[in-house]
Amino acid sequence: MGISVLGYRVIIADDEPKIIQLIKMLGHWEEFQIEIVDECSNGRQTLESIRRNKPDFVLSDIKMPDLDGLGLIEETRKSGIDSLFILISGYRHFEYARSAVSLNVVDYLLKPIDEAQLNETLDKVCRKIEQKREMEHLREASARQEKRKMELFWRMLFFEDEKENREKYLSSVYACNEKFGTKFQEGCFQVISTMTGLNAITEQNDSMFRDKVDDLLRHIFPDNLYYHDYPTYKGRLIVLNFREENRMLVRDCVEALFYSMRDLRGIYGDFQINFGCSGIKTSLPELYQAYVEGEAAQWGRLIFVGNTIIEYSQIAHLPRLAPESFIGREEMNRLCDSIRYLNREAVAGLFAELNRRAAEMRHVYPGDIWKSFLYLLQGVLKGLSEEKYRDRMEEKFHYAYVEARNFQQVVKNVYVALDDYMAQEEKELKVKMGKPMGDAIRFIKENYGRPISMEDAADAAGVSVGYLGKLFRREMDTGFNEYLTKIRLDRSRELLADTSMSVKEIAMAVGYPDEKYYSRLFKKITGIKPTDYRRLYGG
Numbered sequence: 001m002g003i004s005v006l007g008y009r010v011i012i013a014d015d016e017p018k019i020i021q022l023i024k025m026l027g028h029w030e031e032f033q034i035e036i037v038d039e040c041s042n043g044r045q046t047l048e049s050i051r052r053n054k055p056d057f058v059l060s061d062i063k064m065p066d067l068d069g070l071g072l073i074e075e076t077r078k079s080g081i082d083s084l085f086i087l088i089s090g091y092r093h094f095e096y097a098r099s100a101v102s103l104n105v106v107d108y109l110l111k112p113i114d115e116a117q118l119n120e121t122l123d124k125v126c127r128k129i130e131q132k133r134e135m136e137h138l139r140e141a142s143a144r145q146e147k148r149k150m151e152l153f154w155r156m157l158f159f160e161d162e163k164e165n166r167e168k169y170l171s172s173v174y175a176c177n178e179k180f181g182t183k184f185q186e187g188c189f190q191v192i193s194t195m196t197g198l199n200a201i202t203e204q205n206d207s208m209f210r211d212k213v214d215d216l217l218r219h220i221f222p223d224n225l226y227y228h229d230y231p232t233y234k235g236r237l238i239v240l241n242f243r244e245e246n247r248m249l250v251r252d253c254v255e256a257l258f259y260s261m262r263d264l265r266g267i268y269g270d271f272q273i274n275f276g277c278s279g280i281k282t283s284l285p286e287l288y289q290a291y292v293e294g295e296a297a298q299w300g301r302l303i304f305v306g307n308t309i310i311e312y313s314q315i316a317h318l319p320r321l322a323p324e325s326f327i328g329r330e331e332m333n334r335l336c337d338s339i340r341y342l343n344r345e346a347v348a349g350l351f352a353e354l355n356r357r358a359a360e361m362r363h364v365y366p367g368d369i370w371k372s373f374l375y376l377l378q379g380v381l382k383g384l385s386e387e388k389y390r391d392r393m394e395e396k397f398h399y400a401y402v403e404a405r406n407f408q409q410v411v412k413n414v415y416v417a418l419d420d421y422m423a424q425e426e427k428e429l430k431v432k433m434g435k436p437m438g439d440a441i442r443f444i445k446e447n448y449g450r451p452i453s454m455e456d457a458a459d460a461a462g463v464s465v466g467y468l469g470k471l472f473r474r475e476m477d478t479g480f481n482e483y484l485t486k487i488r489l490d491r492s493r494e495l496l497a498d499t500s501m502s503v504k505e506i507a508m509a510v511g512y513p514d515e516k517y518y519s520r521l522f523k524k525i526t527g528i529k530p531t532d533y534r535r536l537y538g539g
Contacts, residue, residue, distance in 0.1 A: 057084040188242050194298070224246060324375070334350065335347065336494075342425055377397055381393065443456070485525070
């Protein structure tokens with residue numbers, strides 16, 4: 001037989017020590033790659049060992065003190081452990097042992113123990129374990145595939161740049177179900193965006209709060225009302241699918257869910273709760289619009305103070321605002337640069353202006369406030385020095401919204417989280433590099449757009465050129481010129497991808513007055529021309 005490279009783990013249990021010794025002597029343990037993890041002499045001791053060791057299988061006498069073999073199997077199952085069992089029986093307990101077949105016992109051994117019978121049984125149980133592992137592997141793979149499908153579905157719904165996929169897979173119920181494993185039917189669609197205002201801990205996937213909300217969804221929504229839901233940083237996004245005649249039933253169910261969740265404050269303490277409800281759509285291709293409306297209505301909580309259900313019709317008439325009017329492209333570029341170079345003073349100045357603008361947006365269409373927030377978030381995250389920080393900071397920035405009562409507070413909370421990050425980065429930079437190196441790096445990042453030399457950086461750091469060169473080799477594992485080139489080309493990549501500036505303008509902006517030299521250098525480092533890079537990565 002094919003033996004698993006993982007091997008197998010067994011507990012042997014019998015109240016007669018000589019039987020255990022005989023089993024150990026007769027079994028071909030090494031051949032089957034079986035490890036004996038414990039030996040037990042009564043049922044209770046065996047149960048404790050099973051709970052502690054979680055073996056692949058247990059070889060146990062059916063009659064033992066404290067807890068017999070069948071009772072041992074039942075208690076093991078109650079503990080949520082699915083170890084397999086081989087039962088040992090004397091002839092007079094043979095029929096009793098056979099009754100264990102209903103408990104999914106693999107086999108039984110008759111005393112006195114026969115070597116051939118024992119090893120045939122060990123071979124059988126190893127095969128069973130392999131089959132079980134294969135089934136578990138297939139189930140896990142299937143679960144991962146279903147999860148991936150679900151993530152792709154929600155990504156398609158969340159991101160504007162997924163328009164092509166939306167046009168393809170939301171074109172029909174069949175196309176969507178086939179691609180993502182959803183169970184939509186022709187009829188009506190509505191999106192409910194919930195915000196509970198709880199902190200990040202209770203929003204985790206394995207939290208009791210999430211389990212309670214899952215239970216509420218199952219109990220409140222009847223079988224003729226299909227829902228597909230997704231936990232977010234702020235609560236839950238729910239897509240409802242139902243027949244036209246069930247419109248009033250849907251309204252009643254959404255209200256019941258809201259008040260049932262609100263009642264959970266008796267367990268979790270006082271917290272905000274707001275629902276944003278999209279308009280009802282009559283076809284699947286309108287689902288993205290329903291998502292936008294649901295989020296916009298939920299962001300309406302910044303206007304409608306208090307715990308409430310907000311219908312899209314309540315906010316649809318409010319004045320509109322383009323996200324770029326909250327923060328323009330040039331300001332966004334300055335913000336990215338200021339974050340990247342840890343210029344806290346410049347960031348503070350920009351956010352002071354954003355805070356003033358946010359104060360003037362109290363009665364603007366909430367969907368545009370939401371888009372302004374996402375636009376700001378995109379720029380802030382782009383300015384972070386390393387990708388490893390982005391997920392962590394993105395979560396903090398989203399909670400800046402959850403913890404705010406108006407858009408001004410959202411902007412303030414984003415700034416506080418960002419300034420904390422920059423202060424920590426400054427501290428780590430000083431610890432890692434010491435003052436001279438930190439000053440030199442800061443000088444380069446602030447002045448890469450003009451011709452600078454190592455002498456200039458050394459003057460800014462207050463050290464000699466020779467000493468700065470040694471510091472670069474020791475601390476950065478590169479030379480001054482190589483580091484300066486990296487900073488310039490990294491910035492030029494961003495400008496190529498995110499702006500309509502000409503290659504000549506970009507070359508000038510990053511410190512290369514000679515466009516041809518810049519293009520040759522760019523191709524040498526990246527392998528492609530700047531114009532080709534823009535075609536590949538430009539928005």
